[in-house]
Amino acid sequence: MALKFPSDEWAKEYQSQLNSSEAYERAAKDWEGDFIFTVEADDTLPETAYLFVGLNHGKCTDTALVASETEREAEFIIRAPAANWRKVIEGKLDPIQGMMTRKLKLKGNMMKVMRYPKAAKEMVNCVSRVPTDFGD
Amino acid sequence: MWNFVSPRIVFGEGALDALDELEGRRALVITDKIIVQLGLFDKVKAHLDSTGIEVHIFDEVEPEPSVQTVQRGAEVALEVEPDWIVGLGGGSPMDAAKAIWVLYEQPDIEPAGISPIMDLRLRQKARLITIPTTSGTGAEVTWAILLTDTEGQRKMGLGHPENQADIAIVDPEMAAGMPPQLTADTGLDALTHAVEGYTCTWQTDLTDGLCLSAARLVFQYLPRAVTDGSDMEARERMHNAATCAGLGFGNAMASMAHAMGHTLGAVFHVPHGRAVALFLPYTIEFGAREEPERFAELAAFIGCSNEGGQKAAQALAGFIRDLCQKVGNPTKVAEAGIEREAYEAQVDKMVDDAFNDTQIVTAARTPSYEELHQLFLYAYDGRPVDF
Numbered sequence: 091m092a093l094k095f096p097s098d099e100w101a102k103e104y105q106s107q108l109n110s111s112e113a114y115e116r117a118a119k120d121w122e123g124d125f126i127f128t129v130e131a132d133d134t135l136p137e138t139a140y141l142f143v144g145l146n147h148g149k150c151t152d153t154a155l156v157a158s159e160t161e162r163e164a165e166f167i168i169r170a171p172a173a174n175w176r177k178v179i180e181g182k183l184d185p186i187q188g189m190m191t192r193k194l195k196l197k198g199n200m201m202k203v204m205r206y207p208k209a210a211k212e213m214v215n216c217v218s219r220v221p222t223d224f225g226d
Numbered sequence: 227m228w229n230f231v232s233p234r235i236v237f238g239e240g241a242l243d244a245l246d247e248l249e250g251r252r253a254l255v256i257t258d259k260i261i262v263q264l265g266l267f268d269k270v271k272a273h274l275d276s277t278g279i280e281v282h283i284f285d286e287v288e289p290e291p292s293v294q295t296v297q298r299g300a301e302v303a304l305e306v307e308p309d310w311i312v313g314l315g316g317g318s319p320m321d322a323a324k325a326i327w328v329l330y331e332q333p334d335i336e337p338a339g340i341s342p343i344m345d346l347r348l349r350q351k352a353r354l355i356t357i358p359t360t361s362g363t364g365a366e367v368t369w370a371i372l373l374t375d376t377e378g379q380r381k382m383g384l385g386h387p388e389n390q391a392d393i394a395i396v397d398p399e400m401a402a403g404m405p406p407q408l409t410a411d412t413g414l415d416a417l418t419h420a421v422e423g424y425t426c427t428w429q430t431d432l433t434d435g436l437c438l439s440a441a442r443l444v445f446q447y448l449p450r451a452v453t454d455g456s457d458m459e460a461r462e463r464m465h466n467a468a469t470c471a472g473l474g475f476g477n478a479m480a481s482m483a484h485a486m487g488h489t490l491g492a493v494f495h496v497p498h499g500r501a502v503a504l505f506l507p508y509t510i511e512f513g514a515r516e517e518p519e520r521f522a523e524l525a526a527f528i529g530c531s532n533e534g535g536q537k538a539a540q541a542l543a544g545f546i547r548d549l550c551q552k553v554g555n556p557t558k559v560a561e562a563g564i565e566r567e568a569y570e571a572q573v574d575k576m577v578d579d580a581f582n583d584t585q586i587v588t589a590a591r592t593p594s595y596e597e598l599h600q601l602f603l604y605a606y607d608g609r610p611v612d613f
Contacts (some may be wrong), residue, residue: 113594113595114597116595118359145603147613150387184427184428184587186584186587187228188344189342191227191228191229191342193227196343199339199341200339200342200343201338201341201384204341204383204584205582206582207581207583207584207586207587208581208582208586209589211587211592
């Protein structure tokens with residue numbers, strides 16, 4: 091069954107996909123740094139949502155739908171309208187190209203993210219395996 | 227949405243005369259000591275002198291410049307306060323010039339922090355001119371900056387679209403003195419840019435033509451330029467090929483051969499062009515086993531195979547190995563003067579570093595760790611890729 095995006099259930103399934111990916115585990119074995127993905131309201135989403143994704147040494151330690159960007163401390167925040175997140179999830183927008191063209195706005199150390207391109211790619215591979223309902 | 231960025235490009239015989247049009251107070255030329263010894267700095271200075279611009283020089287750029295070098299260069303810039311910065315040389319001085327320019331305009335930025343998403347606001351103090359003296363790097367028209375982290379033995383790919391040069395002066399006379407080995411290494415770098423710019427997943431309609439044209443020029447003119455350095459037609463076409471390839475891959479991306487070549491260069495100090503071209507046929511064979519179409523198109527365009535599919539891609543890999551041999555370059559790591567034991571001891575590190583290179587993500591076929599490990603080993607022995 092497809093899971094509504096963004097939602098707690100969707101985030102938990104994403105966590106499960108990350109934690110079952112050997113490729114992600116190896117690519118991110120040295121990574122330390124949690125994310126908040128801010129899914130901004132637009133024509134496709136009535137209210138802005140905030141997804142916390144805890145990442146440490148190749149494992150996803152926690153995910154949660156939170157109330158704001160400050161409810162949980164995160165080293166990185168990526169903000170984008172819901173329609174752009176959908177493009178990332180569907181593999182139509184490369185997240186690194188998205189950040190370079192400001193379709194996705196990163197708050198945090200870009201160079202740290204750029205040092206883990208394989209991990210970023212595996213995160214997208216994992217997200218593509220989450221059956222997603224965009225509410226169409 | 228994507229961007230295509232380019233400086234104004236003045237090219238062909240006599241292009242250096244474009245310097246005579248400049249207006250300004252002071253210029254800081256970023257270069258290396260060999261360029262000074264070859265008299266190339268004097269040529270540039272003579273043009274700048276004719277305009278009344280005061281000329282200063284920072285000639286301490288080493289091959290594969292370090293963060294410390296560009297910091298020293300930035301200190302000089304802050305003292306001199308130029309309104310023109312001129313990157314003169316191969317890729318190292320031009321990349322160093324870009325970084326020095328950024329640090330001169332924004333002294334609070336750490337070199338390692340120069341990234342495409344920051345707000346740079348350059349051109350408040352100076353503008354940048356690039357003048358290549360080799361035909362390969364394409365750095366005159368790209369915004370990428372490659373610096374070496376001397377502690378971590380790895381190369382850092384930095385840069386921001388704003389740190390693209392304002393003017394690139396592509397004058398074949400400036401590259402006419404390259405010895406055959408440097409001509410071969412840099413020419414093969416241009417070929418690798420062209421092939422990877424065309425076949426990477428970030429290629430676009432706007433970059434394809436540049437990459438195809440550059441690849442054909444390299445196959446046609448590199449052997450002539452290596453065999454007879456005084457063949458100015460070959461020199462000029464290779465100089466143009468390098469700039470075309472730079473515009474092509476610089477507005478798309480490079481790919482796996484660069485990721486692998488960067489690590490080999492960082493660990494074993496193999497010149498950049500030699501390293502990336504050495505790996506290129508192996509990455510083509512690997513990629514083409516699942517995604518052969520773009521390689522086959524390129525093979526057809528340069529006239530090496532019309533068979534299509536994987537066969538054409540394999541023919542392209544063979545064509546590139548033949549070119550490497552023709553210009554005296556290695557086609558396997560064992561021929562690059564690296565002992566097997568030393569190489570095998572570093573393969574795990576090279577695999578990790580290659581996966582941490584931004585250019586790996588744009589490969590037509592993404593390798594697993596095990597596959598990349600195998601590729602490094604196959605490239606040592608020169609075995610055609612069969613997985």
